[in-house]
Amino acid sequence: MNKFMEFLEKFLLPIADKLNNNRYLSALRDGFMVALPLIIFGSIFVVIANFPFLDRLLSEDAFTAYQNALGPASAATLSIMGTFVIIGIGYKLTEHYGLEAIYGGVVAFAAFLILTPQILEGVSGVIPTSSLGAQGMFLGIFTAFISAELYRFFVQKNWTIKMPDGVPDAVSKSFSALIPISLTLSVFLLIRIIFSYTHFDTVQNFIYTIIQEPLTALGSGLPATVIAVLLIQLFWFFGLHGQIVINSVFDPIWYALNDENLHAFQAGTELPNIVTKQFIDTFLVGMGGSGMTLAVIILIFMIGRSRQLKELGKLGAPAGIFNVNEPIIFGLPIIMNPLVIIPWLLAPVVITFITYFAMSTGLVPPPAGIIVPWTTPPLISGFLATGNAWQGAVLQAFNLLVVSIIWWPFLKIMDKNYYESEQKASKDTNEKAS
Incomplete structure (x- = not known):
């Protein structure tokens, strides 16, 4: 066991530390956090619009009118979630460099729109919402990274317009950003023109064919999911936030799969994917936090005799119900504790297999693409x-x-x-007192 832990410390920790501190992965993670409130808002109304048995209680026309009335809530958020992520990434990456972050966000979005096909069923000047959602997510991520870097490069080269003293600050900043933004967007316009002469026609087709489609197929499979879950647990064991590290890589894939299921659910067709963002968040993380430690809290109340565990159970239970498990991770403890490494690594992997089997065989419906807030208690x-x-x-x-x-x-x-340590300490204290 000691040699195994030394091996992990030597090879795993440096990699995890680099991933955790990588500015691009940090911007990607924070970009999704910017979009999260809007995604949850849209998801709530998807749930409301699809209450069970509502289609039986209302007439067909009334039910259709009811869903049409609530439809814009998800159409304006979930269906175009990629736009919010792109703005968030551009904003956060530019902010990392200490520059005017809002311009990083808007230039990322504008660059993405330049590369996006603006034609739908033969009608020009129309952008398909699918391009602004999961289908365009990977292009948006790369665009946000590159546009923010180009904007930073031009600003730091001091290719800006300097306004005289006395000009309002907002006007001065706007003119200062004019040349860097113009040069950045010109680069993306040139890229669009170049790709129009290839058999891919658009950058979006190129990204989807070469990168997004293969990665999505990989991320939707059981083997890749098990590896991701195992790595989350390993990183946590060594004191690193496993979800932040792994989700930074897998979230674009899982969200894309989630969006495919949502569209199928709203259309009333078969759900295409089992592994999605909610597969991970609801059936693994969403049961007391990483490692499903709500089960540990329940066990403490059932079999705990030591004062330490009993107090830990009382402290961790209220937070654990809402999937916050730092009291358990640091209080049990789980970090660097060889006594718990086997169940800590084994349990989530076993649950991944069970959940995948239950959904693939039809015993349980796959996640419908609805983003449930991560603090929602299990069962609900x-x-x-x-x-x-x-x-x-x-x-x-x-x-x-x-x-x-x-x-x-x-x-x-x-x-x-x-318990034995507490009894011994209590006995020693009594002997000293006598």
Whole structure:
């Protein structure tokens, strides 16, 4: 065990540290965080628009009118979520360089629109919403990175217009950004013209064919998902936020898969993907936090004898219900604790297999593409994420039971060690007092 941990420390930690501090991955992560409130807003109205049995309670015309009335909420947020992510990435990356961040955000979005085909079913001047959503996500990410870097380069070269003293600050900043923005967008216009002479026709077709489609196929599979889940747990074990590191890489893939399911769910057709953003967030992370530690809290109340674990259970339970598990991670502790490395790594992998099997066989509907807030308590989140299906809640309950079984012997040993140490300390204190 010691040699294994030394090996992981030597090779894994440096890689994780570099990923965690990489400015592009940080901007990507923060860009998704900018979009998250809008995504959740749209998801809430998808749930409201698809309440169970509502189509049976209302007439067909009334139900259609009801869904049409609520439709703009998701169409203006979820369907074009890529636009918010692009602006967020450009903003955050430019902010990282200490420049005027808002111009980094808008130049990223404008550059993306220049590269986006503006034609729909033969009508020019119309941008398909699919290009602004998951389908255009990868192009948007690359565009945001490159445009922010170009804007920074031109600003730091001092290719700006200097306004005289006394000019309002807003006007001065606007003219100062004029040349860097114009040069940056000119580069993207040139790229669009060049690709128009290739068989791909557009940059978006090139990105989707060469990069996004293969990566999406890989990320939707079970092997890649298991590896991602295992790495999240490993990074957490060594004190690094595993989700921040891994999600920075996989979120564009998982969100794209999520969006495909949402469109299928709204259209009433078969859901194409099992692994999505909500597969991870609802059925793994969304059960007490990373490692599904709500099961650990339940076990503490059931078998805990030591004062340390009992107090930890009381402290961690309120937060754990809402999927915040820092009290357990740092209080049990989980970080660098060899007693828990087996259940900590094993349980999420087992649950990944169980959840994938349950959904692939039709026992439980796949996630419907609805973004459920990560703080939603288990059972409720499973019900909502699967499109108001009770099977989602049952699967979460079953998963918690499985995690509890895996953890039971290890937590029992830990509790016994803590209890014996407390008894010994109490006995020593009494002997000194007498």
